[in-house]
Amino acid sequence: MPAYEFRLNGAAATVDSWDPNQPLLYLLRNALGMHGPKFGCGLAQCGACTVLIDGKATRSCITTVRQAAGKTVTTIEGLGSPDKPDPVQAAFIAEQAAQCGYCTNGMIMAARALLNQTPKPTRDQAKEALKGNLCKCGTHTRILRAVERAAAAAAQGRRA
Amino acid sequence: MISRRDLLKSGCTLVVGFRFQSSALAQDAAQSAAYGKPADPKPVDPKEVDSFLAINADGTVTIYTGKVDLGTGLRIAIRQMAAEELDLPIDRVTLVEGDTALTPDQGSTGGSTGLTRGGVEVRQAAATARQALLKLPPGQRMSGRFFTNVDPKAPLKDPAQYKVVGKPIPRPDLPAKCTGRHTYVQDFQLPRMLHGRVIRPPAIGAKLVSVDESSIRGIPDVRVVRIENFLGVVGKDEWATIRGARELKTAWSAGTELPGSDGLAQYVRQSRTAQIQTIVNRGDAAAALESSAKRFSATYFWPNQSHGSIGPSCAVADVRVDGSATVWSSSQGPHGLRQNLSKVFGLPEEKVRVVYLDGAGCYGGNGNEDVAADAVLLSKTVGQPVRVQWMRHDEHGWDPKGPQQLLDVEAGLDTEGHIQAWRTAMWVPAAVPGSRPLLAADAAGIAQDHGQGAGLLTQNADPPYTAANVQVVVNSIAATPLRPSNLRAPGKIANVFAVETFTDELAHAAGLDPLAFRLRGLSDPRGVEVLKRVAEMFGWQERGSPNPNAGQGSVKIGRGIAYARYKQAENYVALAMEVEVDTATGKISVRRIACAHDCGLVVNPDALKNQIEGCIVQTLSRALHEEVRFDASRVTSVDWSSYPILTFPEIPTIEVALINHPELPLLGAGEASCVTAAAALANAVFDATGAKLRVAPFTPQRVKAALA
Numbered sequence: 001m002p003a004y005e006f007r008l009n010g011a012a013a014t015v016d017s018w019d020p021n022q023p024l025l026y027l028l029r030n031a032l033g034m035h036g037p038k039f040g041c042g043l044a045q046c047g048a049c050t051v052l053i054d055g056k057a058t059r060s061c062i063t064t065v066r067q068a069a070g071k072t073v074t075t076i077e078g079l080g081s082p083d084k085p086d087p088v089q090a091a092f093i094a095e096q097a098a099q100c101g102y103c104t105n106g107m108i109m110a111a112r113a114l115l116n117q118t119p120k121p122t123r124d125q126a127k128e129a130l131k132g133n134l135c136k137c138g139t140h141t142r143i144l145r146a147v148e149r150a151a152a153a154a155a156q157g158r159r160a
Numbered sequence: 161m162i163s164r165r166d167l168l169k170s171g172c173t174l175v176v177g178f179r180f181q182s183s184a185l186a187q188d189a190a191q192s193a194a195y196g197k198p199a200d201p202k203p204v205d206p207k208e209v210d211s212f213l214a215i216n217a218d219g220t221v222t223i224y225t226g227k228v229d230l231g232t233g234l235r236i237a238i239r240q241m242a243a244e245e246l247d248l249p250i251d252r253v254t255l256v257e258g259d260t261a262l263t264p265d266q267g268s269t270g271g272s273t274g275l276t277r278g279g280v281e282v283r284q285a286a287a288t289a290r291q292a293l294l295k296l297p298p299g300q301r302m303s304g305r306f307f308t309n310v311d312p313k314a315p316l317k318d319p320a321q322y323k324v325v326g327k328p329i330p331r332p333d334l335p336a337k338c339t340g341r342h343t344y345v346q347d348f349q350l351p352r353m354l355h356g357r358v359i360r361p362p363a364i365g366a367k368l369v370s371v372d373e374s375s376i377r378g379i380p381d382v383r384v385v386r387i388e389n390f391l392g393v394v395g396k397d398e399w400a401t402i403r404g405a406r407e408l409k410t411a412w413s414a415g416t417e418l419p420g421s422d423g424l425a426q427y428v429r430q431s432r433t434a435q436i437q438t439i440v441n442r443g444d445a446a447a448a449l450e451s452s453a454k455r456f457s458a459t460y461f462w463p464n465q466s467h468g469s470i471g472p473s474c475a476v477a478d479v480r481v482d483g484s485a486t487v488w489s490s491s492q493g494p495h496g497l498r499q500n501l502s503k504v505f506g507l508p509e510e511k512v513r514v515v516y517l518d519g520a521g522c523y524g525g526n527g528n529e530d531v532a533a534d535a536v537l538l539s540k541t542v543g544q545p546v547r548v549q550w551m552r553h554d555e556h557g558w559d560p561k562g563p564q565q566l567l568d569v570e571a572g573l574d575t576e577g578h579i580q581a582w583r584t585a586m587w588v589p590a591a592v593p594g595s596r597p598l599l600a601a602d603a604a605g606i607a608q609d610h611g612q613g614a615g616l617l618t619q620n621a622d623p624p625y626t627a628a629n630v631q632v633v634v635n636s637i638a639a640t641p642l643r644p645s646n647l648r649a650p651g652k653i654a655n656v657f658a659v660e661t662f663t664d665e666l667a668h669a670a671g672l673d674p675l676a677f678r679l680r681g682l683s684d685p686r687g688v689e690v691l692k693r694v695a696e697m698f699g700w701q702e703r704g705s706p707n708p709n710a711g712q713g714s715v716k717i718g719r720g721i722a723y724a725r726y727k728q729a730e731n732y733v734a735l736a737m738e739v740e741v742d743t744a745t746g747k748i749s750v751r752r753i754a755c756a757h758d759c760g761l762v763v764n765p766d767a768l769k770n771q772i773e774g775c776i777v778q779t780l781s782r783a784l785h786e787e788v789r790f791d792a793s794r795v796t797s798v799d800w801s802s803y804p805i806l807t808f809p810e811i812p813t814i815e816v817a818l819i820n821h822p823e824l825p826l827l828g829a830g831e832a833s834c835v836t837a838a839a840a841l842a843n844a845v846f847d848a849t850g851a852k853l854r855v856a857p858f859t860p861q862r863v864k865a866a867l868a
Contacts, residue, residue, distance in 0.1 A: 018380050019399060026399045035347040036340020040470050040520075041552040045800040048470055076340035085339055092338045096330060096766055099774055100231030100521035101337030102471040108338060127808040134800060136468050137231055137521045138777030139770065140811040 004069040008032060009078025017065045024068045025049045025060040028075060036076035036105045040134075047106035047133035051075050057113035076105045079112060088112045090160030091150035092143070099137035106133045111147045120151050203305075206264040209292070210305040212285035213242065220252045223286075226266035226495055227278030228258035228516045229333070230523075232830050233767030234274040236331045240763055241279045244324045245286035245317055258494040258516025268493030270524065270646055271615065272730070272828025275763060279826070287314040319761065319822035326822065328766035333518075345490045345517035346474045346549055353476065355398040356538040356548040357405035358600070359391040360558055363415025363793035364642075375409035384408065385541050390603035392538050394546060402551070414793070418641045421789045425461040425855075428566045431637040434590040440622045443629030448581030452572020454669055458662055460569065461855045462654035464642050464788035465562040466797075468805055471520030472550035473527030473559070477535035481543065484511040489532045490519025497529055500595045504608045505536055523778070524615070525596065525645035527559040533598035553798040558599060561788055562647025563589045563614050563640055565654040567621070569662045577670025579627040579681065584658070588617040588651060589644045590636035596645060612640070615650025619727045620835060623659050625681030642790065649831035652726070653779060653838055657856065660722040660839030664705065664846060673702040674721050674843065684725070686758050686819075690734040691723055693756035693817055698736035705847040714744040717751075718848025722839035726832035732758040732819075735776070735836040737812070739844040741851075743867055746860030748845060750780060750812040757816060757833055760824040772816050772833045779837035781806035785857050 001016040008028075015027045023042070028034040028051070037060050040048030044059040051060045052074040080086035085093065088111050098104045107130065114121055114129040121129065126147045135143070153160040203211045204224075214222045223242045229235035235255055243253045256262055258269075266278050288311040319325075336342035361368070368389045376382060382395035382404035393408060395401035419427040449455060479485040485507050491497040494514040502509040514532075522528055531548050539546040550558075565588055572581040594611030601608045621632045667677035675695055682688055694700075700721070710716040721736045737753040757772050785804045789797040797803035842853040851866035 017399075018397070019403070022399045026402075029347075030398055034340070035343070038344075038346065038471055038520075039549065040472075041800060043552060043799055045552075046470055076338075080339055082335035082339050082341060085335070089338045093330070093334050096334060096770060098231075098334055098337050099233075099770060100470075100518065101333070101342060102344065102469075102520035104337050105340060124809075127811065130808045132807075134470060134805060134807070136470050136523070136778065136781075136805065138774035138781070138806075140777055140806075140808055141773055141814050142770065144808070144811070 004065045006068050006070060007072040009074055015065065020066040021064045023061050024051070024063045024065055024073070027065055028060060034075045034077055038102055038105055040102070046103070047110060048103050050106040050109040050133070052109060052113060055113065055116060057110045076108055079108070086112065087153050087160045088115065088146070088150045091146040091153065094160055095142045095146040095149055097139055097142035097146040099139050103133060103135045107135070107143050111150065114147070115151055115154065119154060121147065123148070202262060204262065204264045206266065206281065207309050209285045209288050209308050209310055211264040212282050212310070213289055220254060221246060221248060223253060223255045223282055224263040225255065225257055225278050225282055226263045227269045227274045228492065228494070229518070230269060230492065231521045232274060232771055233331055233764060234278065235333055236329055236767060237275055237763040238279045238282050240324045240327070240329060241283045242286045244322055245283055245290055250324055250329055260494050260498045260514045265495035268496055270492050272830045272832065274828060274830065275826055276828045279763070281310070283316065284312060284314060285310045287316050291315070322822065325761070325763050326820070327764070329764060331767060343517065344471070345476065345488055345519050346471055348476050348488050348517055349547070350476060350478060350545040353545040353547055354394045354396060354542065355401040356392055356394045356535065356546045357401050357551065358534045358548065358554070359393070359405050359408060359410065360554060360599070361389070361412045361415060363412065364418065365416035366412040366414060369411040369413055372409040376404045376407050379404045379407070383542070385538055387537065387541065387604040389605070390537065390600055392534065394538055394542055418790055418792050420791050421463065421787070424463070424564055425566050428564060428587045428637060431587070431639065433635045434638040435636040437634045437636070438631060439618055439634055440630055440632035445581050445583045445629045445631035448629035449570060449572045449583060452580045453575045454573045455570070456662070456665060456669065457568070457570040458665065458854055460567040460654065460658040462565040462657065463856060464564050465647055465782055465786045466556055466788055466803060467523050467526035467559050467562070467647055468786070468803065469520040469522055469526050469555060472552060472555040473531040474519060474547065474549035475528070475532040475535040476545060476547040477532065477539040478545035479507070479536055479540040482511070483507050485536060486513045486515065487532050487536060488515050488517050489528060490517055490522065491528045491532060492522065492525065497532060500529070500598070501532065501536055504533065504598060504601045504606060505540060523648040524562065524650070525560055527555050529596070530558065530599045533600040537600045537604060556798040556803055557795045560596060560643040560645030562650070563617070563644035565617070565651060567654065567658040569658050571662065571666055573666060573670055577672060579623065579625060579666060581629040582623055582627050583631045584621045585633045585635065586618065586621055586655070587635045587637055589614055589640040590638055596643070612644060613646070614644040615646035616727065617651025619655065620652045620724055621655040621659065623663060624687065624723065624725055624728070625663065625678060626683070627681070642788065642795070648778065649834040652835045653782065656722065656724045656835040657838040657842065660724070660836065661842045661854070664720070664843045665852070668705055671704060673704060675700055676702055678721070678723055686732045687723065687725060689819060690732045690756040690758055693819065694721070694734040694736050694754050697754040697756065697815055697817055700736060706850045707847045710848050714742055716741050716743055716848040718844045718846070720840040720843030720845070720847055722836040722843060724835045726835060730827045731829060731832035733833050733836050735833065735840045737840045737844050739841065739848060741845055741848045741863065743849060746863035746867070748784060748841070748858055748863060749810065750841065752813045754815045755817070755833055756819060757829070758819040758821065759827040759829045759832065760821045761826040762818055762820040763826060765818055768818060768829055769816050771829050773814050775831065775833040776814060776837050777806060777811065779834040780841065783838035783841050783856050783858055787857050
């Protein structure tokens, strides 16, 4: 079976796939133990599977393992942990910006990518950056507040 | 930290009742251990204190509840209620939810009963335990179980003394959810577990004619499972299983003829009724309508809607040859699911264990129970644990739907503009006793119940305002095209949409401000309070509609208000919103929303606000966008482009005021604030443009048609 190599959360990763067109999502979840990215639609319509590839928010449900080879992949597990959360994760926790939390992976990864590019986004910029990420519980206003909180914390050198 | 001695103020010391883990997330510990029978059996009879709580050797307490946290915050709120009665700090109380081997059956988690039943029963058990502990002589050790029944008269703490209840304590699951560490049912794995996918027919009711297994010969390690019309693929590799299910060549017969979603209202009106019931009958509505100074009538329609779970339903089942089975599921009702799976698949109930694990928000009966049946049938057939996750088209296409509703409303005003008569006639799916049929069992030709239920669809169909002559007639239609089920605030969103937009029409006809018209007809002080509060928050100025200052260009601005007492017996909710309507395109933009909410005792104000905000946003989504489309054979809105929901650019600002009544009983809050959102939205569009929206969703095309 062909092997594919990439960087995953700061370390080298190698994964075998019988199909070069296997979406990265299934390999992350089933071979590499990263359950943060979620299967939502398989159609790049909802954002639940979002990871960062070379820093860019990317839908792992339609990114093939062949496309990911040689790249740097970051999942939500790689951003931080419950004890040492990334400022975006800390802001989501502080704002209690989740209900079921199934979309939260995508929200946090999209927000992380946004803040990497635009450290102090306006509310409209945040809405635009997150418009491809769907939430059905209706936690949108909290998510927007969390993005703003993370941006403000970064500006002030705080955690969140 | 306080010692047990301190906290119980009795000097007694306790010996462990049961040895269960007491990590911050007890559920995780219980679930990783959960397999077959628990090593340490405990009672689950809801009559016994020991079913609800165990005091551990380390001074912590584990609470057991049959209710489950569907993302609603029950996981923290029930702990707060128990901690309060036991005088324990919250971090000494852990919670295990929805495990049929460990937790009492407290009914399914629906209808906003998580706290009103789940929390209240736990609280009473904790109060009983407290009394038992206080009766021990100083220094005496208490060993083992309480061996006592829950005392319905055990005194509860005076709310004035509350230290934990009423505090915005953060939800314990969020750190793990925000860092990718939370175990959802979609993430749960077992040794030797296979992945499974089920191939549903291309038309509802179609029969499987043939399967060409050679069509997937090139896909490694997959196996086709066929039982009559049930067709599945299992494999070691998830992607191989998905491709196998996608690429398997099959032929099916034609299905059952469906009426299609176009013209559904007409179909419903002409459907055979199983029953006609008059559920409200005050005065003589027919005569009073005849003698009214002014008469009005309108017809409202609400479409089929999907639960729209962001993660498709998933379950893991391990069925053994000895007939024992363990099923991991995010069902709202693990106990009910256990009973039904046992009955349908012929597994002895005492050997079946259902363990709840979080899933994606379901908001009612989505595909969770069907996918559990899929997993059980596949596991039973192949003799290995099987995980089935539905694909997106499965969830949108096959989740049982929030049903369509048709309402005719008539009213008459007297010469002073008071409501003299009101009559509502509605058409809803008939309730049929028994479990909702499971797709897998029907397909496999296994006998089962064909119950039909979608919740209490008929409440809130008459106005909450003074009216001497009121009649509500329910036409229960025998057959409904798509399998119905409970969807958040069942029936009541459509009913309040009809009642509250029609109320605005009456206010308009009476020449009164919509708020003033409502207050004139409302005597319940809690209702008056939420309306006045929301008016103050919103900055409501008294005037008639439409808005005389709606704007010069094509974009018109308006405001709307709506009020309801949920189920006519529970929460009081008033909601006001401001919208922009682009009359050139028909697009509605909601700018800001204010909501005042009284659910009696508030247990966790932040978790409660999260629920209220969520109810409002979700209902805006349902009112603006959501409609299940189907043709003569199948559902055609099977993804997020054909079934769009609200997105971030459409999100208004939302301000919520909680009116706390610690002295009053608590009321569930998972649904109530949904019911006013669609009505206030339609009223705001009328205020902006004069257009009357009576059919949901309020798409640009419908807005333009209403403007024409």
